[in-house]
Amino acid sequence: MAFDLLDTLKNVFNNEFSNKAAASLGESESNVQKAIGGIIPTVLTGLLNKAVAQGDAGGLLGLVKDAASGDFSRLGSLAGAIPAELLAKGSEILKSLFGNKAADITGAIASYAGIKTTSAETLLQSAAPASLGIIGQQAASQNLSASGLMSLLNSQKDKILAAVPSGLGLAGILGLGSLGDIGKKLGGVVSSIGGNAGRAIAGEARAVESAVSYRWLWMLILLLAIILLLWYFMKGCNNQHTMAPADSVQTSHMEDSAISHVTPPVSRESIKVMLPDGVELDAYKGGIEDQLVSFLKDPSTQGGKDKWFDFDNLNFKTGSAELTEDSKVQVQNLVAILNAFPKLKIKIGGYTDARGDSSLNRKLSQERADAVHSALQAHHVKPVQLLGAEGYGSQFAKAAADAPDEERVKDRRISVGVREK
Structure with missing residues (x-):
């Protein structure tokens, strides 16, 4: 032939x-x-x-x-x-x-x-x-x-x-x-x-x-x-996927090369976040939905490697990459945001605190970032909008390994990087 x-x-x-x-x-x-x-x-x-x-x-x-x-x-x-x-x-x-x-x-x-x-x-x-x-x-x-x-x-x-x-x-x-x-x-x-x-x-x-x-x-x-x-x-097998950060999450921005913290929300005031397509989200004031949608609607902002938003209501079961059931709402909210902003392209980043073996921390953070990425895929997000997932482990942790948990908790998170908007 x-x-x-x-x-x-x-x-x-x-x-x-x-x-x-x-x-x-x-x-x-x-x-x-x-x-x-x-x-x-x-x-x-x-x-x-x-x-x-x-x-x-x-x-x-x-x-x-x-x-x-x-x-x-x-x-x-x-x-x-x-x-x-x-x-x-x-x-x-x-x-x-x-x-x-x-x-x-x-x-x-x-x-x-x-x-x-x-x-x-x-x-x-x-x-x-x-x-x-x-x-x-x-x-x-x-x-x-x-x-x-x-x-x-x-x-x-x-x-x-x-x-x-x-x-x-x-x-x-x-x-x-x-x-x-x-x-x-x-x-x-x-x-x-x-x-x-x-x-x-x-x-x-x-x-x-x-x-x-x-x-x-x-x-x-x-x-x-x-x-x-x-x-x-x-x-x-993937119909039940949802998303979340590490064992607990705060609100901060993360670059591929550095960390710059944002003040966490001082209260958990419930709000409605309106999307351009008319969809209304249940969210918290100062939470990821509030911050992300405000950023996307602002014509003076643009995406890049330094534009990160941390999940604030997503969790994994301790020591694992399995998302908890209560993470489902924030997963669906992010899916709705991606659908409302079709030009939006994101990357998922996973981070841990400095406690424990660094190689195991990186592995866990990668598995958790992948779990979030898979959750978005399971909700049929357009493939072109997902630019992958990467686990950084404790590479960018700011709190020492022996610091109190209330300090280390800020380093345990899953973030959304806005690469294009």
């Missing part, structure tokens, strides 16, 4: 994938399928264009091999939530392929398929690592040189370019007269290699197409099917 990059990716992003993705993103399955049909050739066209524009075959080979090193097969878990590191990798790849036009590409996909921009962004960030990763796996398995990779891309270019929907307007976004210009230039680059090297490359490309068998493709599809099956069973 001759290797066909486009068909291989269509088998990865199949109907079952579209069904799960549609449910997760809140889109119709037909629109998600339409989006994927435009996204795959768009990403591959971006790679072809980069091959022509840069003229750096070595850099291109490094890019696809780096993508191949990632576990892009985990994209089968999209319906639960794509791992944050994969979304981050996809974002990096899109910037590498399209530069400052990546946002225009996202908007074009959303408009073409009739889906939300955030949904288009998630699907693009999912498809980019898989697309380049499969090319990278082919390059690695066939021990292709940089020039061999260029020849492989040249053998696939006609089908890729023909698959780009005309309604996307991709040529205009890339500043080209037509997408055919990419094919002509790429053919010229490969032809210019010439001589024995050129003949060797052509032979290498033919070897690639003749050597790849059905077995690799079916192994990939089987792996994705297993992951989807695992997701199905795990989803059924």
